[in-house]
Amino acid sequence: MTRIRFAFMSCALGGLAAIAPLAAQQAPARFGIGRPASPAEIAALDIDVMPDGRGLPAGKGTSAEGQALYATKCAQCHGATGKEGPNDVLVGRDPRGTFPFSQDPKLPHTIGNYWPYATTVFDYVRRAMPPTAPGSLTDDEVYALTAFLLHANDLIPADAVMDKASLPKVAMPARQFFTPDTRKQLATKPQR
Amino acid sequence: MKVTRRSLLAGAAGAVALGSTTQAQTAADPSKVRGKPSRAVGQRAAPEKVQRILRSGAASSTPHQDLMGIITPSDLHFERHHGGVPEIDPTTHSVLIHGMVERPMIFTLAELKRFPSHSQIYFLECSGNLGRTAGPDTTPGMLAGLTSTSEWTGVRLATLLKEVGVKPGAKWLLAEGTDAAVLTRSIPIEKAQDDALIAYGQNGEALRPEQGYPTRLFLPGWEGNASVKWLRRIEVADQPFMTREETSKYTEPFANNTARMFSFRMDARSLITAPAFPKTIEKGWVEIQGIAWTGAGRIRRVDVSTDGGRTWTAANLQEPVLPLAHTRFRHLWNWTGGEAVIMSRAVDETGYVQPTKDALLKLRGPGTATYHLNPITGWVVQADGKVVYKEEAWG
Numbered sequence: 001m002t003r004i005r006f007a008f009m010s011c012a013l014g015g016l017a018a019i020a021p022l023a024a025q026q027a028p029a030r031f032g033i034g035r036p037a038s039p040a041e042i043a044a045l046d047i048d049v050m051p052d053g054r055g056l057p058a059g060k061g062t063s064a065e066g067q068a069l070y071a072t073k074c075a076q077c078h079g080a081t082g083k084e085g086p087n088d089v090l091v092g093r094d095p096r097g098t099f100p101f102s103q104d105p106k107l108p109h110t111i112g113n114y115w116p117y118a119t120t121v122f123d124y125v126r127r128a129m130p131p132t133a134p135g136s137l138t139d140d141e142v143y144a145l146t147a148f149l150l151h152a153n154d155l156i157p158a159d160a161v162m163d164k165a166s167l168p169k170v171a172m173p174a175r176q177f178f179t180p181d182t183r184k185q186l187a188t189k190p191q192r
Numbered sequence: 193m194k195v196t197r198r199s200l201l202a203g204a205a206g207a208v209a210l211g212s213t214t215q216a217q218t219a220a221d222p223s224k225v226r227g228k229p230s231r232a233v234g235q236r237a238a239p240e241k242v243q244r245i246l247r248s249g250a251a252s253s254t255p256h257q258d259l260m261g262i263i264t265p266s267d268l269h270f271e272r273h274h275g276g277v278p279e280i281d282p283t284t285h286s287v288l289i290h291g292m293v294e295r296p297m298i299f300t301l302a303e304l305k306r307f308p309s310h311s312q313i314y315f316l317e318c319s320g321n322l323g324r325t326a327g328p329d330t331t332p333g334m335l336a337g338l339t340s341t342s343e344w345t346g347v348r349l350a351t352l353l354k355e356v357g358v359k360p361g362a363k364w365l366l367a368e369g370t371d372a373a374v375l376t377r378s379i380p381i382e383k384a385q386d387d388a389l390i391a392y393g394q395n396g397e398a399l400r401p402e403q404g405y406p407t408r409l410f411l412p413g414w415e416g417n418a419s420v421k422w423l424r425r426i427e428v429a430d431q432p433f434m435t436r437e438e439t440s441k442y443t444e445p446f447a448n449n450t451a452r453m454f455s456f457r458m459d460a461r462s463l464i465t466a467p468a469f470p471k472t473i474e475k476g477w478v479e480i481q482g483i484a485w486t487g488a489g490r491i492r493r494v495d496v497s498t499d500g501g502r503t504w505t506a507a508n509l510q511e512p513v514l515p516l517a518h519t520r521f522r523h524l525w526n527w528t529g530g531e532a533v534i535m536s537r538a539v540d541e542t543g544y545v546q547p548t549k550d551a552l553l554k555l556r557g558p559g560t561a562t563y564h565l566n567p568i569t570g571w572v573v574q575a576d577g578k579v580v581y582k583e584e585a586w587g
Contacts, residue, residue: 027308027351033306033307033355034298035297035298037298041288042288042296045368045424045425048366048376048435052431098449099449100559101445102558102559102560103447103558103559104559105587106559109440111440115439115440117439120434120436120440123433123435128275128372128373131275134275177450178451178453179446179450179451180454181452181454181455181457183455
């Protein structure tokens with residue numbers, strides 16, 4: 001824009017040499033657009049939990065506490081014991097323990113059978129469940145519901161307390177079966 | 193649309209004396225009736241009833257049997273969401289970038305638009321884009337309508353990452369939406385610094401609400417779920433976050449009793465869009481056409497078979513063939529009658545050939561999830577000219 005206007009001005013001044021365009025502007029290292037985010041602004045949105053437990057809040061809960069919450073807030077969609085649906089089946093361990101999902105179309109992808117990380121249960125329930133009131137559960141309630149779902153899947157004992165120290169340590173049997181994408185990496189990067 | 197007295201009055205006023213409320217939908221001779229006045233927002237011609245195929249409250253498909261060329265009209269772009277389509281105020285919406293960065297920052301929509309912009313035509317495909325149990329009465333849109341092509345406009349994520357300054361050791365970032373699912377996906381930093389966009393435009397105007405208005409992540413060639421819509425936050429980190437969408441979902445079991453995760457790239461695929469169910473064709477010349485696309489770059493060739501896959505002929509590709517976009521192919525066929533099976537097979541610029549269903553089934557097993565299934569599919573032209581989907585048994 002500036003370049004063109006400049007060219008016009010030169011013409012108006014009678015300069016014939018101005019027909020050749022000037023070199024395009026180089027992008028600066030930074031544009032200086034946007035504003036710094038304050039720690040409070042970050043904390044208000046930063047709700048994710050990582051597999052090593054980073055991001056888990058204070059608080060705790062047990063399976064017994066979670067059971068009562070589950071009955072009132074979750075069972076209508078996920079079934080009385082988490083196995084019945086109508087929405088996603090959450091509970092169930094396949095006795096074979098061999099991850100035979102590819103051969104068995106009926107085997108439900110439960111937390112016990114399929115989920116590779118226990119922290120994901122906390123992260124997902126806190127952000128998205130129940131769908132009728134997402135984000136409405138307290139951190140203690142989410143810990144309790146997580147404990148209930150992990151215990152129902154035979155992943156932790158009945159009296160285990162779930163908190164930011166214990167949850168990342170829960171062993172998930174399915175984790176060993178996940179592999180990264182081994183498709184051939186592209187020799188030549190697609191042109192954009 | 194009926195021509196009413198009021199619309200005529202509102203239009204060219206008294207000069208138009210021809211109108212009557214009983215006039216037929218379209219005039220017998222349009223050249224003898226004064227037409228409608230100009231209007232601020234155009235609409236489809238009244239007889240055109242094209243619409244998306246509603247699959248549930250959480251998804252709808254592009255009706256490829258009704259479309260031409262390579263661009264998907266914005267209001268027919270497929271949709272898939274996990275918490276409904278949010279209504280977002282563009283004047284207060286912003287995107288936060290934080291985590292392993294020198295300067296955590298907030299960018300309003302208006303600020304995002306001040307950065308250098310980039311526009312490019314790209315396809316976007318849901319990784320679960322195959323109706324495995326489809327019966328004969330399946331249209332192309334029902335079979336594989338979770339792919340669409342638009343011109344997307346936005347700011348390169350790389351530009352914003354320079355603005356905030358990525359710290360050494362950063363390898364992944366989390367993208368988070370502000371829908372009721374607060375959907376999150378982990379994205380490798382290489383993609384973020386390559387061709388990823390924070391998009392705010394679609395086909396020359398603002399994004400549609402279903403496509404992420406006012407801001408979405410856009411990852412060319414990658415599975416749609418990772419292009420997080422209604423984007424509100426990006427967190428830079430040293431490892432993936434292992435969100436529900438990339439562990440419980442969007443992972444594919446394999447026949448060797450493993451499951452693949454972070455399988456972002458969409459592999460080459462083609463789909464005949466005509467003739468297809470619910471069409472009936474006449475004997476004589478038929479233009480077989482369809483779309484092909486690949487997350488690996490450009491489509492190099494599309495082969496068409498009219499004898500159930502015994503012989504193949506290279507179709508004509510609509511030029512220019514754009515990388516990471518739908519490519520339309522066309523193939524002339526003289527149908528002399530009798531049952532025939534028509535199929536298409538895409539080959540991309542890396543030499544990758546669209547696989548058969550049997551090859552996929554062998555690799556993935558009958559119980560595998562529906563993600564990343566891109567088999568060769570076909571249509572049966574029956575002796576009476578009726579075209580139906582060639583059913584496939586997935587076990």
